[in-house]
Amino acid sequence: MFRSAGEPDSQERFDGVTVFVEAVRLGGFARAAEHLGLTRSAVGKAMARLEARLATRLFHRTTRAQSLTDDGQIYYEHCLRAQAELQAAEAQMASGRHDVAGRLRVSMPVLFGRHCIAPILLELARRHPSLELNLSFSDRPVDVLAEGFDLAIRCGVLGAESEGLRARKLAVLRKRVCASPAYVAACGQPRASAELAAHGILIYRRAERINTWQLPDATGKIVDLALTSRLQLDDLEAIADAAVAGMGLAWLPEWLVRERLRSGALVGVMDDQPGATMDCHALWPATPHMSLRLRLAVDALVEQLPALLYADGGDGSGDTNGTN
Structure with a gap:
């Protein structure tokens, strides 16, 4: 495929993006330069080229610090999402070459976990012999981050305890x-x-x-x-x-x-009377990269839990889109 004169190629389009993300994440050009093994001058020039290509200013610059402009904040968020998609794609490619391994620590309600969640996860472990499962059954709302859980199952409205976590709806109960x-x-x-x-x-x-x-x-x-x-x-x-x-x-x-x-x-x-329903969610720490074993566990629950709950084909399907 030919490109018109002045149109950047793929390499040029991504030139400076990594430097930009690291400068924002680390809080300045100097720290980004040290982390990436570049000179501060090289980082500054990379940012200047990126801003010129985008025809917008990404940083407010002072003698002491750099801060994002509104356009810079928007571009940064898009860059983070693109990085997350690339990491997910790499993990998916790796899943075709390597068995799922490592420990997955999961918290779940006692009865619901025993009847509905554990059978799905145990079948996942059967198919992946290198996957280590640590299943905890408790009706108290555990602190996922403080107690070191990789995944928690919650039934009901999510409150302040879900801060710092990502959530995905599994089913409607x-x-x-x-x-x-x-x-x-x-x-x-x-x-x-x-x-x-x-x-x-x-x-x-x-x-x-x-x-x-x-x-x-x-x-x-x-x-x-x-x-x-x-x-x-x-x-x-x-x-x-x-x-x-x-x-x-x-x-x-x-x-x-x-x-x-x-x-x-x-x-x-009273089957002719409508009744309240309750959402069931999977929760996990909001980290930049989702491990393959966690992704497969959540996907298995999304795919299999509604059918297990409602073998009659009723509407118990979960939302396949993740939310923060």
Whole structure:
């Protein structure tokens, strides 16, 4: 392919970019020169050529320091994204030549992790014998950075604890109101949330906190229902067992009761009513380069978790785009 006179070739287009990124990252031309093994004069000339080619000023220069202009900040962010894409491409190429190796330390909720996350990661480890898995099951929100986790699984709204982390949505979690056929035969079933007070309710209570049920009110708006009950348990699996035993109505994750619903041990109640959903995210430290083992783990969860949660083809798909 021919290029017109005055049009820079590929090498010229990238000339100075590395120097520019290092000057910004290290806070000045002198530090960039030392890091790259160049003279300060060479760094200054590289920046001048880059600015001339872009026809814009990237730095405010004083006798003591350099700071980015608005155009410089925009260009810097684009350069970082381009570098990240190149690193990801190199990692993907390397995956075709090398087995995935190294340790991956993952935190996840106890039941959800055991039923839904661990099977996917263990299958990944089976396919990659050099991958070391360290799986931690806990319902407390761990400090990913302080406790040295490579990956954490969170269900619910992400808050301030996600600062300094990258996030990717894995799936949308649904919950179902259910009961045993024997309970429904004996007590009937409610048609709306206003009728729940007349029924036996199985309540999830943990650390002195009672979880509210999130169901529509008479107007169809999803609201928090603070229900009371003589039966309060701090284990979701135990609540499911109590529901099967005919002890009352339970509001439980669909992934937990799916097999019980299929077998007929439980039946859905108020299935025509919309219910609140909950997002499930993967979180990991926001570093410039994502390791191949971490990338494969997150990709495996994105691809396989919705199908595991909703084998009926329901909408539990995750968002395949990463977010900060």
